[in-house]
Amino acid sequence: MEALGSTARTRLHRVPKAAVTDRSALHAILDEGLICHVGFVSGDTPVVIPTGYGRVGELLYLHGSPASRMLRALGAGAPACVTVTLLDGLVLARSAVHHSMNYRSAVVFGQARLVTDTEERVEALRRFTDHIVPGRWDQVRQPDAREVGATAVLALDLQEASVKTRSGPPKDDDEDYALPIWAGVVPLALIPAAPVDDPRLLLGLTPPLAATAPRPHA
Amino acid sequence: MEALGSTARTRLHRVPKAAVTDRSALHAILDEGLICHVGFVSGDTPVVIPTGYGRVGELLYLHGSPASRMLRALGAGAPACVTVTLLDGLVLARSAVHHSMNYRSAVVFGQARLVTDTEERVEALRRFTDHIVPGRWDQVRQPDAREVGATAVLALDLQEASVKTRSGPPKDDDEDYALPIWAGVVPLALIPAAPVDDPRLLLGLTPPLAATAPRPHA
Numbered sequence: 001m002e003a004l005g006s007t008a009r010t011r012l013h014r015v016p017k018a019a020v021t022d023r024s025a026l027h028a029i030l031d032e033g034l035i036c037h038v039g040f041v042s043g044d045t046p047v048v049i050p051t052g053y054g055r056v057g058e059l060l061y062l063h064g065s066p067a068s069r070m071l072r073a074l075g076a077g078a079p080a081c082v083t084v085t086l087l088d089g090l091v092l093a094r095s096a097v098h099h100s101m102n103y104r105s106a107v108v109f110g111q112a113r114l115v116t117d118t119e120e121r122v123e124a125l126r127r128f129t130d131h132i133v134p135g136r137w138d139q140v141r142q143p144d145a146r147e148v149g150a151t152a153v154l155a156l157d158l159q160e161a162s163v164k165t166r167s168g169p170p171k172d173d174d175e176d177y178a179l180p181i182w183a184g185v186v187p188l189a190l191i192p193a194a195p196v197d198d199p200r201l202l203l204g205l206t207p208p209l210a211a212t213a214p215r216p217h218a
Numbered sequence: 219m220e221a222l223g224s225t226a227r228t229r230l231h232r233v234p235k236a237a238v239t240d241r242s243a244l245h246a247i248l249d250e251g252l253i254c255h256v257g258f259v260s261g262d263t264p265v266v267i268p269t270g271y272g273r274v275g276e277l278l279y280l281h282g283s284p285a286s287r288m289l290r291a292l293g294a295g296a297p298a299c300v301t302v303t304l305l306d307g308l309v310l311a312r313s314a315v316h317h318s319m320n321y322r323s324a325v326v327f328g329q330a331r332l333v334t335d336t337e338e339r340v341e342a343l344r345r346f347t348d349h350i351v352p353g354r355w356d357q358v359r360q361p362d363a364r365e366v367g368a369t370a371v372l373a374l375d376l377q378e379a380s381v382k383t384r385s386g387p388p389k390d391d392d393e394d395y396a397l398p399i400w401a402g403v404v405p406l407a408l409i410p411a412a413p414v415d416d417p418r419l420l421l422g423l424t425p426p427l428a429a430t431a432p433r434p435h436a
């Protein structure tokens with residue numbers, strides 16, 4: 001397993017033990033997550049926007065309207081920080097200050113590249129669709145040339161990335177373990193409910209099995 | 219219902235119809251969410267970090283080690299952007315490019331204030347704990363003066379905030395509604411599983427009911 005690149009930005013100052021330095025952990029988080037939070041600077045102000053994404057190899061693709069503020073800023077070369085967080089559980093300790101959450105998060109730094117090559121744009125659109133539901137691209141109407149051209153696609157290299165996780169039981173102060181207070185973890189997961197048909201759905205169609213399978217789909 | 223403040227930063231340029239301009243919608247998102255993504259600028263670089271939080275009235279509280287990079291930056295007056303996103307469903311359209319997600323998100327801009335008043339710090343710690351599990355603060359060992367002093371607490375005013383949501387079925391192109399492709403929404407929710415006892419739990423203790431209740435707890 002290749003180590004994640006370590007730079008002044010991705011080095012974890014406070015909790016170095018929480019850093020995971022293999023790329024498979026990074027990929028697993030990005031593939032299991034559905035939305036990322038994209039940070040960029042507008043004037044002197046940080047802006048954090050949630051959006052979908054897709055990973056292909058060592059690239060993370062973002063997309064949207066070419067007129068969106070985020071796409072314009074990133075397409076013009078503004079430094080970006082893209083964070084994906086999976087919330088795995090509530091950590092209930094015996095003392096208030098040791099309450100916490102179990103999670104896995106990935107933070108990627110870099111400058112995005114505006115994707116101009118048509119083939120790469122189509123590949124990114126395929127990945128966005130299959131990221132929402134595996135195999136979906138092959139089941140739906142694929143975009144025509146006009147639609148491919150109307151979507152701005154950005155690629156962010158995963159070279160400068162860090163992974164941070166917390167798992168396991170709470171960590172209480174030694175003397176607090178004797179307290180008669182329940183402590184432990186309440187696992188959390190993003191669970192799909194029964195699909196809701198589109199009001200204009202043709203008769204006799206059923207949802208794809210992959211859409212209702214338990215996540216993670218990675 | 220009071221309108222959210224509208225500034226150049228919070229005005230939604232692309233999808234003004236997606237803006238929700240009442241404070242109860244903002245509060246509901248912040249109260250249902252468990253983690254926020256905090257954006258700040260370090261050098262020229264945006265940084266986006268996931269963390270817990272708590273809301274009290276028109277204030278959002280953050281906390282952590284006084285030595286953490288985020289707490290130091292925000293405590294020194296760096297502009298912040300705090301975003302909370304609730305993922306409500308996968309939106310499966312008949313065409314690839316109309317795939318989307320249903321969500322509710324809140325974006326708050328401002329400069330955080332370092333909370334020095336002890337009473338306000340304790341109130342914020344109470345809110346962090348009760349935000350994880352309602353009523354938890356009164357069931358656990360509450361922090362002593364040393365613990366209250368060792369935690370950095372920041373307050374961010376909710377004055378400059380915007381809410382954006384998507385809900386409902388996919389929006390396909392008119393001619394695509396005739397295609398024999400399933401379309402609709404797969405609802406998603408963060409669901410708690412059975413609590414896992416701490417390995418050092420005393421005998422005879424059971425988890426608090428509120429920890430296993432379906433979220434949202436708002």
